[in-house]
Each structure stands twice: as structure tokens, then as C-alpha cells.
Amino acid sequence: MASPSILLPGDDVLLDLRSTTSTPLKVGAGLRLLHESATSTPPSYTVTAIHAGLLSTDNKRNAISVLSFANHRYIATINDLVIAQIHHSSLDYLHCIVTPHTPYALLGQLAFEGATKKTRPVLKPGDLVYARVLSVGVGAGTEVELVCVNPATGKAEPGGLGPLVGGMVFDVSVGFAARLMRASSTSAPGDTDVIILDELGKKLEHKGGFEVAVGRNGKVWIDCSSNKDIAVQATIAIGRCLTETDTCNLDPIEQRKLVSRTLRAARIDP
Amino acid sequence: MSREVPLTTAEHDFIVEALKRNVRLDGRGIDELRPLNISFGDEYGHVKVQLGHTSLIVLMSAEVVKPHSDRPFDGIFTVSLELTNMGSPAWENGRQSDLEQNVTRTLDRVIRHSNALDTETLCIMKGQSCWGIRADVHVTNYDGNLIDCACIGIMTGLQHFRCPDAVVKDGKVSVYSIDERVPIPLNLTHRPLTITFHTFHDGELILMDASRKEELAAEGDMVIALNDAGQVCAVYKTVGRPVGAVDVMRKTSIALQKVQEIKNTIQKALDDDQSKRTRRNVGVEANSANDR
Numbered sequence: 001m002a003s004p005s006i007l008l009p010g011d012d013v014l015l016d017l018r019s020t021t022s023t024p025l026k027v028g029a030g031l032r033l034l035h036e037s038a039t040s041t042p043p044s045y046t047v048t049a050i051h052a053g054l055l056s057t058d059n060k061r062n063a064i065s066v067l068s069f070a071n072h073r074y075i076a077t078i079n080d081l082v083i084a085q086i087h088h089s090s091l092d093y094l095h096c097i098v099t100p101h102t103p104y105a106l107l108g109q110l111a112f113e114g115a116t117k118k119t120r121p122v123l124k125p126g127d128l129v130y131a132r133v134l135s136v137g138v139g140a141g142t143e144v145e146l147v148c149v150n151p152a153t154g155k156a157e158p159g160g161l162g163p164l165v166g167g168m169v170f171d172v173s174v175g176f177a178a179r180l181m182r183a184s185s186t187s188a189p190g191d192t193d194v195i196i197l198d199e200l201g202k203k204l205e206h207k208g209g210f211e212v213a214v215g216r217n218g219k220v221w222i223d224c225s226s227n228k229d230i231a232v233q234a235t236i237a238i239g240r241c242l243t244e245t246d247t248c249n250l251d252p253i254e255q256r257k258l259v260s261r262t263l264r265a266a267r268i269d270p
Numbered sequence: 271m272s273r274e275v276p277l278t279t280a281e282h283d284f285i286v287e288a289l290k291r292n293v294r295l296d297g298r299g300i301d302e303l304r305p306l307n308i309s310f311g312d313e314y315g316h317v318k319v320q321l322g323h324t325s326l327i328v329l330m331s332a333e334v335v336k337p338h339s340d341r342p343f344d345g346i347f348t349v350s351l352e353l354t355n356m357g358s359p360a361w362e363n364g365r366q367s368d369l370e371q372n373v374t375r376t377l378d379r380v381i382r383h384s385n386a387l388d389t390e391t392l393c394i395m396k397g398q399s400c401w402g403i404r405a406d407v408h409v410t411n412y413d414g415n416l417i418d419c420a421c422i423g424i425m426t427g428l429q430h431f432r433c434p435d436a437v438v439k440d441g442k443v444s445v446y447s448i449d450e451r452v453p454i455p456l457n458l459t460h461r462p463l464t465i466t467f468h469t470f471h472d473g474e475l476i477l478m479d480a481s482r483k484e485e486l487a488a489e490g491d492m493v494i495a496l497n498d499a500g501q502v503c504a505v506y507k508t509v510g511r512p513v514g515a516v517d518v519m520r521k522t523s524i525a526l527q528k529v530q531e532i533k534n535t536i537q538k539a540l541d542d543d544q545s546k547r548t549r550r551n552v553g554v555e556a557n558s559a560n561d562r
Contacts, residue, residue, distance in 0.1 A: 097275060126276060126277070127279055127280075128278055236293060
């Protein structure tokens with residue numbers, strides 16, 4: 001792998017993707033496709049960065065994205081998984097808060113797995129959903145649209161989309177949320193610098209484990225309700241581990257230490 | 271869109287549930303303040319206060335003004351606090367929110383109406399001119415408990431500020447700049463500080479120094495103001511379930527301990543700053559031999 005290339009907003013991305021012919025190029029978070037000439041072979045693209053960060057390329061999936069730093073401003077990108085809060089409901093849509101103090105995102109009343117007019121989930125203001133960004137629109141004043149289902153198959157894909165019941169949400173930076181997502185998607189160990197969730201999972205496995213959902217909008221939902229005795233302590237311990245890793249930018253060794261220290265302090269892990 | 275985002279049901283239920291077991295999100299005890307950090311700028315009366323993630327800047331200033339006609343011997347002291355976009359995106363510039371009104375009113379009562387700053391010493395010439403002392407509070411980040419943070423800031427500012435020397439000669443007022451004459455510290459009669467509590471579970475649990483999320487989940491609040499002599503200056507309870515008298519007494523004694531702690535922190539910060547200034551000026555101010 002070549003040395004990481006640092007991008008600033010407005011920088012052109014020099015594409016170095018070998019297998020461009022077979023699969024179409026996937027432009028991920030932090031990048032915008034400005035121009036595409038399909039006539040030439042291989043097709044040539046003009047892609048510009050809209051966030052500052054490190055360029056990350058995935059040759060297998062033919063995807064590129066920008067790994068942003070610990071900023072707190074989320075800009076919706078298509079296919080991002082987000083944790084949204086229901087604000088109010090109207091006839092056709094649920095109006096959701098993805099980022100505070102921005103216009104509401106729309107989530108169709110029937111955009112859930114197996115939802116019909118009679119079986120749709122009833123969500124109250126303040127409830128949480130794990131959703132995928134379907135479209136972001138172009139230009140000012142357009143709405144972000146969310147879905148909890150894959151429109152093609154009618155299934156909740158990837159798994160876990162839908163209402164989040166119980167648990168607790170913690171706020172982390174947008175960059176850290178992206179790193180958490182990346183850590184869970186890459187299989188090879190050593191490829192990521194965020195091992196906190198793996199480490200917590202290992203330590204809490206015999207205590208009943210926990211459920212986690214990471215939203216790209218800088219929210220992490222944790223549920224430890226499988227073990228009633230330590231649910232509250234464990235949830236708070238996980239939340240503190242995450243926020244501390246984020247704010248202090250800890251490396252893997254420090255993350256391991258943090259996990260054992262926090263769990264010991266919470267009297268969960270002897 | 272500029273409104274405080276309501277707490278999600280999950281967050282609300284979790285915070286309340288955790289407090290049943292006396293556990294707080296940041297691992298603090300029920301009667302524990304967040305880390306308090308006080309620092310000073312170059313000028314006198316420029317104070318930065320950080321209470322956890324809540325932070326604000328207080329800037330004191332003095333100008334010669336005409337006293338109110340009904341109080342010719344009194345100087346004027348004003349506290350100006352405006353919640354702008356700088357502190358939180360939920361606040362709109364130029365529109366007064368309930369929070370702003372509440373904080374301003376409490377600070378006014380606790381600091382101004384309790385006569386913490388002896389305004390009679392601000393008089394320069396009867397009915398003609400006096401000092402107008404102004405404390406500007408700028409909130410730079412908001413994570414709950416604005417009242418305590420602002421109160422600490424203003425009280426520290428009053429102790430740190432130095433007023434220029436003014437002299438009346440032949441019916442004319444002349445003000446000496448800070449370089450000409452040693453400026454004079456303000457005359458404080460007492461040092462009140464507030465401790466804010468929030469109530470949960472029908473007033474059963476009373477929590478000190480709530481963060482923003484805890485404030486949103488709380489049923490009601492209670493503000494206790496005490497001075498360094500241990501006298502209660504004010505007790506406010508605006509909303510929420512009633513709190514028992516025994517609880518109020520218990521919390522007052524806890525608040526007194528905290529006020530002493532905060533007072534020591536303020537004093538230490540002031541001493542550190544004073545020694546820093548003396549070192550920097552190589553005693554220019556401390557030794558300036560002007561005859562007054």
C-alpha cells in the first residue's frame with residue numbers, strides 16, 4: 001500500500017484503481033464525483049474531496065472514501081448507516097433528527113422490513129432507528145431521505161436496520177464513528193487502529209455480551225440488557241471507553257489498558 | 271431549527287434508571303462537581319472558567335458614568351449575559367430564551383442584590399460621577415449548569431479586576447491610567463457562590479452539577495447560594511416536585527463544603543496569577559512608589 005495521501009477540501013483525487021473496468025466505481029463519504037467520461041476505456045473520473053482527511057481506497061470493491069478526523073459535523077452521504085431520532089410523524093413520513101439543528105430527514109412510514117399499513121412499527125417522538133441514507137438530494141433545501149429496508153429485496157439489509165429499543169446512545173466524533181465502522185468491516189487484524197469494540201466484546205462475552213450499532217452521524221448505540229445485573233454499569237463503562245478513545249486518540253495498546261481499567265473500576269471484570 | 275434537541279427516549283430512560291443505582295454517565299458521585307479550571311487573560315478581570323465541558327469567559331470593565339438620580343452615592347454594577355450561537359447551536363442570536371432569563375435573574379439576585387460588590391465605594395463625586403462596573407459573560411461552550419459556572423466567573427472577575435484610580439481636584443474628576451497609578455481592587459462585602467441541584471424520582475434524588483443531558487432528563491432544579499462565611503444568600507426552586515425540608519438542609523451543608531472548595535480553587539488561581547504578574551513585571555506594579 002502506498003503512503004497515505006492527505007486530502008484537503010477541493011483537492012482532486014488521483015485515482016489509482018487497477019480493476020476499474022469490471023465493477024463501477026463507488027464514491028464514499030467525503031468525496032464528490034464531478035465528471036465522468038464513460039466513452040474512454042478505462043473510464044476516467046474526476047473526483048474531488050469535500051472533507052479533509054486521508055484517502056482510503058479499496059481495490060477489491062473498487063471503492064474510495066475519505067477517512068476524516070475527529071470532527072463533529074456530519075454531512076450525509078448515500079449508503080451511510082446512521083442512528084436517527086424520531087422528531088414527529090406525518091401521514092407518509094417520519095421526520096427524523098440525524099444531526100441536531102439541521103432540517104429533518106425523512107423516513108417513509110413503510111420503509112421497514114415487512115411493513116404494510118397495518119404492520120408498520122409505531123414510533124413515538126424520541127425513539128431511535130438505525131437507518132440507511134437513501135438519497136441526499138442536490139442543492140440547498142433538499143431533504144435527506146432514510147430507509148430501514150433494501151428497496152430491491154424488501155429485507156432489512158444490512159442486518160439490524162430498524163427501530164432500536166432500549167439501550168443508550170453515546171455521542172462520539174464523526175471521524176471516530178467512521179473508524180469504528182471501518183474496523184468492523186475489515187477482517188484482517190492489524191489493518192485498523194480501533195480495537196476497542198473487539199476488546200470489550202471479548203471481555204464481556206461471558207457476561208452476556210452486548211449489542212452495538214454505530215451511526216456515521218457520530219452516535220453509538222449500546223444495549224447490555226442481556227445481563228440485568230450489570231446492564232447499567234456495563235453500558236456506562238462501554239460508553240466511557242468509547243468517548244475516551246475518541247477524545248484522547250488512543251492507540252491499540254492504550255485501548256486495551258483502558259478497557260481493563262474501566263471494567264475493573266466498574267467492578268465488572270475481576 | 272434553533273431549539274435544544276430533545277433527549278431520546280433511550281437516553282432519558284437510561285439516565286433515570288442509572289441514577290436509581292446512584293450511577294452517573296461520567297462516573298461522578300451524586301454530590302460531585304465536574305473538574306473546575308480557572309485561568310486569566312492578560313488584562314485585569316479577564317477570566318476563563320471551565321466546568322467540565324461548560325466554558326465561559328468573563329470580562330470586567332469600568333467606566334466613569336453619572337449615578338442614578340435616586341442613589342447619588344452609589345456606583346453602578348451590571349451583569350450582561352447573552353446566550354449566542356457561540357455557546358450552543360441551539361441558541362439564536364438576539365433572541366432571549368427562558369434559560370437566559372433564568373440565569374440572568376438568578377445571578378442578579380445572588381450577586382447584585384446581595385450587594386456582593388459594595389457599590390458605595392464606586393462613588394467618585396456625589397450625584398456627578400461614579401464608576402460603572404460591567405461584567406460581560408460570554409458562553410463559549412454549553413454542557414449544563416450555566417448558573418454555577420457564570421457565578422464562579424463573575425465572582426472571580428470581581429476579585430481579579432482592578433479599577434483605575436480616580437481623583438477629584440477642584441471639582442474635576444481625573445482618572446489615572448493603569449500605568450500611571452496602581453489600580454485599586456474592588457471592595458467586596460462577601461463572596462456568594464451558587465450550587466445548582468437537579469431533582470429526579472419525585473424529588474427523592476437530588477443531583478449536584480448536572481450535565482446538559484442530565485438537566486434535560488431532570489424533573490426540577492434547586493439553586494442554593496451561599497457565601498464564604500456559610501450564610502445562605504438565596505434558595506430557588508422554580509419547577510418540579512417539592513423537596514423535603516430535611517433534604518434542603520442536608521444539601522445546603524453539602525453545598526457549603528463545595529462553596530469552600532470552589533473558593534479555595536478561586537483563591538489559588540488568583541494567587542498563581544498574582545505571582546505570575548509580579549514576576550513578569552519584575553515588581554513594577556508592586557513596587558511603584560507613587561504617593562497616594
